[in-house]
Amino acid sequence: MDEDDIAAEVVAGTDAITVPEELLEESPVAAANATLQQLIQVMGVSEKIKLALRGNREARGQLIRDPNRLIRRFVLQNPRVTDDEIIVIAKNRTADDELLRMISDSRDWTKNYQVRLALVTNPKTPLPLALRFLASLHERDIRALAKSKNVSGTIATQAKRLVLRKGPQGG
Known part of the structure; x- marks a missing residue:
């Protein structure tokens, strides 16, 4: 049985994998991160897949940093992932390019x-993906990107072109 089969069973609810119930429920008061990290470290791959697909915010936060790419991919497939979590992942400079894709x-x-x-x-x-979204940004953000040293040269150059096309107004 491969990982995708395990994931399909978890999503369908037909799996026999057991995970501590407190890691599946969204709760305002979660277990301490150190304890959570210790629990996750001793889990097998199938348990981590179930937790990635069904786990609460704290569990997803730990699993998105798991060394196994597959586990990280399943975290994004969790239906409870919020936009705020996605923003944090997208901002993370150590994020895997597969997750960004x-x-x-x-x-x-x-x-x-x-x-x-x-x-x-x-x-x-990946550059083609970043360029795809560049034109949809606000002008002030494009201007900032044109001057930024923290983005690739291609992004900065393209941002400068967009600024010149729109004209010198605005600052």
């Missing part, structure tokens, strides 16, 4: 302006 391919997430801005400013975002 998944975020940029989702219309639901890229409807959010902050997600698009985070993707364009993250140097790990």
Whole structure:
């Protein structure tokens, strides 16, 4: 049985994988992160997949940093992932380019302006994807990108072109 089969069973609710119930429920008061991290470290791959697909915000926050790319991918497939979590991932300069690609391919997430801005400013975002969102940014953000040293040269050059096309007004 491969990981996708396990994920399909978890989503369908037909799996026999057990995960501590407190990690599945969204609660305002969660277990301490150190304890959560220790619990996750001793879990097997199938348990981590279930937790990634069904876990609460704290569990997702830990699993998005898991060394296994597959686990990180399943975190993004969790139906309870919020736009705020996606923005944090998109801003993270150590984020995996596969995660950034998944975020940029989702219309639901890229409807959010902050997600698009985070993707364009993250140097790990694949260049064609970052360029795709550049023109949809506000003029003040494009001007800032044109002057920024923290983005790729191609993004800065394209931002300068967009600023010149729109004219010198605004600052």
